[in-house]
Amino acid sequence: xxSLLKRxxxxxxxxxxxKLRSLGVxxxxxxxxxxxxxxxxxxxxxxxxxxxxxxxxxHATVLMDGVACLYGRLHDGNRQIYAFQYSGDFCDLHQHxxxxxxxxxxVAAITDCSIGIxxxxxxxxxIAQYPSLGLALWRASMLEAxxxxxxxxxxxxxxxxxxxxxxxxxxxxxxxxxxxxxxTIPLTQMDLADAAGLSIVHINRTFQELRRLNILSxxxxxxxxxxxxxxxxxxxxxxxxxxxxxxxxxxQVKIESAPTPAEHRRPCHPPTSxxxxxxxxxxxxxxxxxxxxx
Amino acid sequence: xxSLLKRxxxxxxxxxxxKLRSLGVxxxxxxxxxxxxxxxxxxxxxxxxxxxxxxxxxHATVLMDGVACLYGRLHDGNRQIYAFQYSGDFCDLHQHxxxxxxxxxxVAAITDCSIGIxxxxxxxxxIAQYPSLGLALWRASMLEAxxxxxxxxxxxxxxxxxxxxxxxxxxxxxxxxxxxxxxTIPLTQMDLADAAGLSIVHINRTFQELRRLNILSxxxxxxxxxxxxxxxxxxxxxxxxxxxxxxxxxxQVKIESAPTPAEHRRPCHPPTSxxxxxxxxxxxxxxxxxxxxx
DNA sequence: CGGCGGCTTGATTCGAGTCAAGAACCGTGG
DNA sequence: CCACGGTTCTTGACTCGAATCAAGCCGCCG
Numbered sequence: 267x268x269s270l271l272k273r274x275x276x277x278x279x280x281x282x283x284x285k286l287r288s289l290g291v292x293x294x295x296x297x298x299x300x301x302x303x304x305x306x307x308x309x310x311x312x313x314x315x316x317x318x319x320x321x322x323x324x325h326a327t328v329l330m331d332g333v334a335c336l337y338g339r340l341h342d343g344n345r346q347i348y349a350f351q352y353s354g355d356f357c358d359l360h361q362h363x364x365x366x367x368x369x370x371x372x373v374a375a376i377t378d379c380s381i382g383i384x385x386x387x388x389x390x391x392x393i394a395q396y397p398s399l400g401l402a403l404w405r406a407s408m409l410e411a412x413x414x415x416x417x418x419x420x421x422x423x424x425x426x427x428x429x430x431x432x433x434x435x436x437x438x439x440x441x442x443x444x445x446x447x448x449x450t451i452p453l454t455q456m457d458l459a460d461a462a463g464l465s466i467v468h469i470n471r472t473f474q475e476l477r478r479l480n481i482l483s484x485x486x487x488x489x490x491x492x493x494x495x496x497x498x499x500x501x502x503x504x505x506x507x508x509x510x511x512x513x514x515x516x517x518q519v520k521i522e523s524a525p526t527p528a529e530h531r532r533p534c535h536p537p538t539s540x541x542x543x544x545x546x547x548x549x550x551x552x553x554x555x556x557x558x559x560x
Numbered sequence: 561x562x563s564l565l566k567r568x569x570x571x572x573x574x575x576x577x578x579k580l581r582s583l584g585v586x587x588x589x590x591x592x593x594x595x596x597x598x599x600x601x602x603x604x605x606x607x608x609x610x611x612x613x614x615x616x617x618x619h620a621t622v623l624m625d626g627v628a629c630l631y632g633r634l635h636d637g638n639r640q641i642y643a644f645q646y647s648g649d650f651c652d653l654h655q656h657x658x659x660x661x662x663x664x665x666x667v668a669a670i671t672d673c674s675i676g677i678x679x680x681x682x683x684x685x686x687i688a689q690y691p692s693l694g695l696a697l698w699r700a701s702m703l704e705a706x707x708x709x710x711x712x713x714x715x716x717x718x719x720x721x722x723x724x725x726x727x728x729x730x731x732x733x734x735x736x737x738x739x740x741x742x743x744t745i746p747l748t749q750m751d752l753a754d755a756a757g758l759s760i761v762h763i764n765r766t767f768q769e770l771r772r773l774n775i776l777s778x779x780x781x782x783x784x785x786x787x788x789x790x791x792x793x794x795x796x797x798x799x800x801x802x803x804x805x806x807x808x809x810x811x812q813v814k815i816e817s818a819p820t821p822a823e824h825r826r827p828c829h830p831p832t833s834x835x836x837x838x839x840x841x842x843x844x845x846x847x848x849x850x851x852x853x854x
Numbered sequence: 855c856g857g858c859g860g861c862t863t864g865a866t867t868c869g870a871g872t873c874a875a876g877a878a879c880c881g882t883g884g
Numbered sequence: 885c886c887a888c889g890g891t892t893c894t895t896g897a898c899t900c901g902a903a904t905c906a907a908g909c910c911g912c913c914g
Contacts, residue, residue: 338713341796346713363695363702367803371709397691401657404698407705408657414708415665419632419640422715422757426902454860463716465903470862487861487911502635509661720870748892759871764894781879781893 278306278330278380281353281444288443288510289402296396303388304328307381316381317373322361325383329355332379333452336410337460338370347461349413350376350437350453352444359407362386377452412507421463426472429462431481431501438491439505451489458489572600572624572674575647575738582737582804583696590690597682598622601675610675611667616655619677623649626673627746630704631754632664641755643707644670644731644747646738653701656680671746699803706801715757720766723756725775725795732785733799745783752783 279301286297307327310316316334317327334351348371351357357373393400413436420429437451459469473489476482481497483490491497573595580591601621604610610628611621628645642665645651651667687694707730714723731745753763767783770776775791777784785791 338709340713340717344717346716348709348712360702360706363699364706364803367703367706367801370798370801371706394691397688397694400691400694400698404694404701405657407698407702408654409661411701411705411708412654412658412661412665414705414712415632415642418642418708418712418715418757419634421712422640423634423638456860463712466861467863467904468902471902474862504664507661507664509658750892760893761872761895762870765870768894 279304282328282330282382283354284444285354285406286399286402289405291396291399291402293398296399299392299396300384300399303384303392304382305384306330307383309378309380310375311378312375315372315374316379317358317361317371319372320369322358322365322386325385326359326362326389327357327373328382328384329353329357330380330382333376334373334379335376335457335461336371336373338372345460346463347457349410349417350440350461352440352446354444356403356406359403359410362389363407376457409509412509416507417461426462426464426468427475428501429464430458430469430472430476431497432503433458433462434489434491435494435498435501435503435505436508438494438497439503439508439510443508443510449483449491449494451491453489573598576622576624576676577648578738579648579700580693580696583699585690585693585696587692590693593686593690594678594693597678597686598676599678600624601677603672603674604669605672606669609666609668610673611652611655611665613666614663616652616659616680619679620653620656620683621651621667622676622678623647623651624674624676627670628667628673629670629751629755630665630667632666639754640757641751643704643711644734644755646734646740648738650697650700653697653704656683657701670748670751703803706803710801711755720756720758720762721769722795723758724752724763724766724770725791726797727752727756728783728785729788729792729795729797729799730802732788732791733797733802733804737802737804743777743785743788745785747783 282301282304283297286300291297291300310332316329319339329351331353334355334357335347336349336351336357337345337347339345351373358371360367360371393403416436417433420432424432434451437453438449441447441451455469455473456466458464459466462469464472473482476497477484479496479500481491481493481500483492497503576595576598577591580594585591585594604626610623613633623645625647628649628651629641630643630645630651631639631641633639645667652665654661654665687697710730711727714726718726728745731747732743735741735745749763749767750760752758753760756763758766767776770791771778773790773794775785775787775794777786791797
């Protein structure tokens with residue numbers, strides 16, 4: 267079997283290669299070994315499930331092209347999108363590591379998708395043979411987890427406008443990382459609603475606001491970002507959590523008005539109004555931890 | 561070095577051992593090797609940070625006793641708790657796997673805590689030597705991730721009452737899993753608020769409702785669950801995502817009124833009112849995917 | 855042309871947040 | 885043993901963001 271690496275250019279395997287490399291798999295031997303185990307599966311079209319909820323079918327799934335989303339449902343059918351996935355992403359590592367647990371998760375195609383699969387036993391074998399591959403996949407999982415956390419922070423604590431703005435920023439950044447530089451994001455307002463934990467109607471109104479602010483394009487139904495700067499500013503977007511060493515420079519902290527001089531303030535700042543709200547004013551804790559050291 | 565496994569009974573290492581075993585580390589050799597690398601660190605008292613936000617200090621942290629929480633902050637200081645942690649849990653695996661990325665995450669002690677640490681290089685060495693340990697830790701991360709997802713689903717899509725109920729159920733189940741069988745949960749209303757993405761005031765009112773329903777104890781400030789059944793019912797709690805094979809039987813799906821006959825309904829159900837809301841009615845997609853297969 | 859999916863709008867309701875006090879409780883120290 | 889000070893919990897009044905309900909519209913695809 268000749269080197270797939272050399273043979274079939276970036277067309278199909280490109281994104282996966284890039285992803286694996288960015289996760290720390292650098293030897294061509296390993297990359298080639300992985301590619302050799304990947305089988306192409308029939309594509310999935312927009313709207314269909316790539317990974318159905320329920321038991322794992324014995325293989326891991328890789329998104330080779332297109333956009334997908336990882337989602338779960340409430341008992342009433344209500345959907346929550348946990349994260350979007352792009353070319354090169356593994357769709358269902360959870361099922362590989364904890365096969366029993368995550369029956370309540372599924373992956374749906376948001377655009378038509380190309381899918382690759384790799385048998386779980388092949389994967390295990392590969393990991394056994396190349397420990398660094400195991401680490402890379404662990405990293406991939408962690409990266410996804412850090413997306414979950416970020417989303418949780420935003421859904422739990424941000425108003426609609428910044429929540430949506432952040433979501434859009436994240437998508438722009440991640441698309442860029444896989445070479446999609448168009449300012450247009452191929453999501454429907456419903457997708458956004460399900461990801462942001464908002465109703466469609468309210469997403470729509472939020473969009474109107476974003477358009478009014480000249481951040482989103484005013485014409486056409488597509489979601490087209492015309493002012494990334496302001497968008498990132500609005501969302502206080504810091505792409506650091508996405509762990510993309512590459513072309514990330516300009517996605518760094520762009521606070522508009524907010525303070526936050528150093529990263530996260532440390533305890534013992536100049537105490538101010540010490541009212542008891544949630545845990546909002548860090549001051550609280552700051553003061554607290556100063557005093558509590560007894 | 562004699563076997564710590566044999567020597568220092570369950571007092572200190574017990575929870576960690578139990579955790580590792582539940583993650584699939586079964587050989588005593590491996591367990592012993594791990595324990596031998598763990599150093600005891602000064603405890604942390606209620607309110608202090610166990611893991612400060614920012615760069616990793618070169619070691620991984622294990623919670624040996626007490627309750628902690630993994631949290632992040634918005635720029636305005638607003639806190640979101642991502643997950644609670646119990647004895648035996650690793651606090652900061654993220655920093656081990658993706659050291660650069662997750663500066664925006666920290667761990668705080670919710671009760672006084674006992675802490676163990678293990679140098680990153682020791683950990684790497686151990687993983688290299690015992691691949692199954694690497695897998696176990698990967699599993700641990702995934703488990704945490706599945707907690708994030710569940711929380712995201714609830715925060716994004718559930719009203720306060722069930723959100724809080726679910727949160728409480730999760731804590732009960734997880735405490736049980738580490739041998740804490742008391743019906744009392746040592747959290748403050750503020751902690752709950754930060755975890756549920758609600759304001760303290762509203763948490764308080766939700767509590768009043770839960771008490772009125774005779775689900776929470778009426779007297780005393782502590783959060784004491786007097787009717788787990790109803791609580792779980794209210795929350796439609798299914799502990800499956802926690803991956804606890806043990807005493808989990810009674811935490812299974814306990815739907816009160818809701819339908820959901822089989823797990824997650826499959827496509828092609830009897831179509832009903834096909835209005836376009838979010839993606840609420842699964843019917844939508846059901847119908848969709850039936851039709852879209854062209 | 856018809857029909858459906860996705861986008862818009864307006865009216866209305868309601869859950870949850872904010873503000874502002876006050877009460878209960880707990881650990882501490884006299 | 886009690887008084888003090890600070891968290892934590894409660895309550896009430898009021899506001900506001902977001903959901904819901906209900907149409908209507910637009911553009912695409914068969």
